Amino acid sequence: MAMNICIVGSGYVGLVSGACFADLGNSVICVDNDPAKIAKLRKGIMPIYESGLDEMVKRNKKEGRLLFTRDLRDAVKKSEVIFIAVGTPPRDNGEADLSFIEHVSKEIAQAMPSYRLIVEKSTVPVNTGEWVEHTIKTFNKRNVKFDVASNPEFLREGSAIEDFMHPDRIVLGVKSKKARDILTELYKPLKSPIVVTDIKAAELIKHASNSFLAMKISFINAIANLCDRLGADVAEVAKGIGMDRRIGEKFLNPGIGFGGFCFPKDLAAFIRISEKCGYDFGMLKEVERVNDEQKLNAVKKIESLIWNLSNKTVSVLGLSFKPDTDDIRYAPALDIIAMLRKEGVKIRVYDPIAMPKSRAILGASVKFCKDPYEAVKGSDCLFIATEWNEFKRLDFKKIKKAMRQPVIVDGRNIYDPEEVKALGFRYIGMGRR
Numbered sequence: 368m369a370m371n372i373c374i375v376g377s378g379y380v381g382l383v384s385g386a387c388f389a390d391l392g393n394s395v396i397c398v399d400n401d402p403a404k405i406a407k408l409r410k411g412i413m414p415i416y417e418s419g420l421d422e423m424v425k426r427n428k429k430e431g432r433l434l435f436t437r438d439l440r441d442a443v444k445k446s447e448v449i450f451i452a453v454g455t456p457p458r459d460n461g462e463a464d465l466s467f468i469e470h471v472s473k474e475i476a477q478a479m480p481s482y483r484l485i486v487e488k489s490t491v492p493v494n495t496g497e498w499v500e501h502t503i504k505t506f507n508k509r510n511v512k513f514d515v516a517s518n519p520e521f522l523r524e525g526s527a528i529e530d531f532m533h534p535d536r537i538v539l540g541v542k543s544k545k546a547r548d549i550l551t552e553l554y555k556p557l558k559s560p561i562v563v564t565d566i567k568a569a570e571l572i573k574h575a576s577n578s579f580l581a582m583k584i585s586f587i588n589a590i591a592n593l594c595d596r597l598g599a600d601v602a603e604v605a606k607g608i609g610m611d612r613r614i615g616e617k618f619l620n621p622g623i624g625f626g627g628f629c630f631p632k633d634l635a636a637f638i639r640i641s642e643k644c645g646y647d648f649g650m651l652k653e654v655e656r657v658n659d660e661q662k663l664n665a666v667k668k669i670e671s672l673i674w675n676l677s678n679k680t681v682s683v684l685g686l687s688f689k690p691d692t693d694d695i696r697y698a699p700a701l702d703i704i705a706m707l708r709k710e711g712v713k714i715r716v717y718d719p720i721a722m723p724k725s726r727a728i729l730g731a732s733v734k735f736c737k738d739p740y741e742a743v744k745g746s747d748c749l750f751i752a753t754e755w756n757e758f759k760r761l762d763f764k765k766i767k768k769a770m771r772q773p774v775i776v777d778g779r780n781i782y783d784p785e786e787v788k789a790l791g792f793r794y795i796g797m798g799r800r
């Protein structure tokens with residue numbers, strides 16, 4: 368049965384979820400308090416890059432199933448289910464900043480005319496559901512009945528629509544049968560396994576999942592560092608480990624560390640939550656440490672091939688934290704660029720999609736180039752920071768001719784070491800022979 372849904376926060380998660388729910392036949396109102404974002408969306412301009420999103424939004428907007436507004440109260444009046452998908456950015460101490468969640472909860476409470484189901488979709492620390500419920504109770508002066516539920520989102524930027532439509536599982540943290548029935552009905556068309564828990568467990572599932580995945584990445588990065596010292600190839604080791612079904616082959620690609628708006632902040636938040644409830648989750652602190660060190664390792668690798676960094680030129684290919692997205696939040700490329708610049712390195716950059724967002728941060732401190740070939744002009748080192756497909760097949764003869772020194776530091780292991788070495792490049796990957 369089609370439902371009237373409101374999604375508060377129209378970012379990577381809110382917009383994709385809203386478009387997908389609309390595509391499944393529901394009437395969706397996406398709310399955001401950023402006037403520029405709403406104006407763009409109303410004109411059919413996507414504020415983010417996500418494959419397939421543009422067409423999906425346009426199609427559902429045309430069918431009248433997808434609306435965009437800044438007016439949260441009006442959207443709450445017209446919707447029976449309200450998803451909160453606002454940001455939960457990290458505070459200086461790593462804790463999640465939940466002020467947006469509180470603000471939205473208050474507004475929802477004041478606008479609800481009758482029963483509403485309020486669903487946390489943002490990634491939030493355990494016990495946030497209780498605070499949301501408490502806040503709504505406090506500001507819901509007319510004593511309207513409501514339920515709070517937790518439905519963490521597991522989509523990945525770059526494959527967000529596919530992930531939303533075909534999730535490995537849907538987690539529903541609920542307190543009442545009514546909330547469970549509504550959400551089960553809403554997700555029925557996806558035909559995916561549903562895990563029903565209480566709200567606390569659902570909140571913990573999201574933080575625990577992201578922390579586990581981050582741990583897997585730091586683990587393989589540590590193995591890569593060992594391989595570097597021992598002359599073994601991490602690709603061979605990872606293959607051998609990953610074929611064990613208890614471990615699995617995914618997330619065993621070494622690199623320059625994880626980034627993005629999820630892993631670094633969720634890991635930090637989970638460490639703080641554990642601390643707050645009296646448990647020292649030291650294992651996760653080590654995951655963070657290995658991740659931070661990995662960026663420094665990349666700089667050291669560059670230094671090991673071009674000697675003094677001062678006044679050298681490094682071409683950084685890739686700025687987004689991973690391919691197929693324009694998201695540069697906590698992108699390792701940006702940290703590495705900052706470290707190199709501190710050493711007096713001149714930076715030339717190219718990214719297929721993320722340059723407009725990067726300009727706002729990097730400004731004139733780096734030279735933005737129109738393609739990889741312009742980026743390597745007069746350069747002492749080509750550094751692969753993001754494994755975009757278009758970097759996998761470059762014309763290496765052209766690259767070598769344009770560079771001052773034929774040096775590649777492959778932060779994502781996208782090249783065959785033997786092949787590029789045979790072409791006359793000095794090459795280092797991450798844990799490769």
Ligand SMILES: NC(=O)c1ccc[n+]([C@@H]2O[C@H](COP(=O)([O-])OP(=O)(O)OC[C@H]3O[C@@H](n4cnc5c(N)ncnc54)[C@H](O)[C@@H]3O)[C@@H](O)[C@H]2O)c1
Binds near residue numbers: 489522
């Ligand atoms: N990005 C991901 O891949 C991903 C995946 C799973 C979960 N999450 C989680 O989902 C949440 C949202 O992440 P995101 O990447 O979509 O963030 P985002 O920054 O892209 O989007 C958040 C949106 O909320 C809006 N907003 C903030 N306060 C508001 C308010 N009071 N009223 C209306 N709108 C408001 C912002 O303007 C912004 O557009 C976070 O908790 C994140 O951890 C993100």
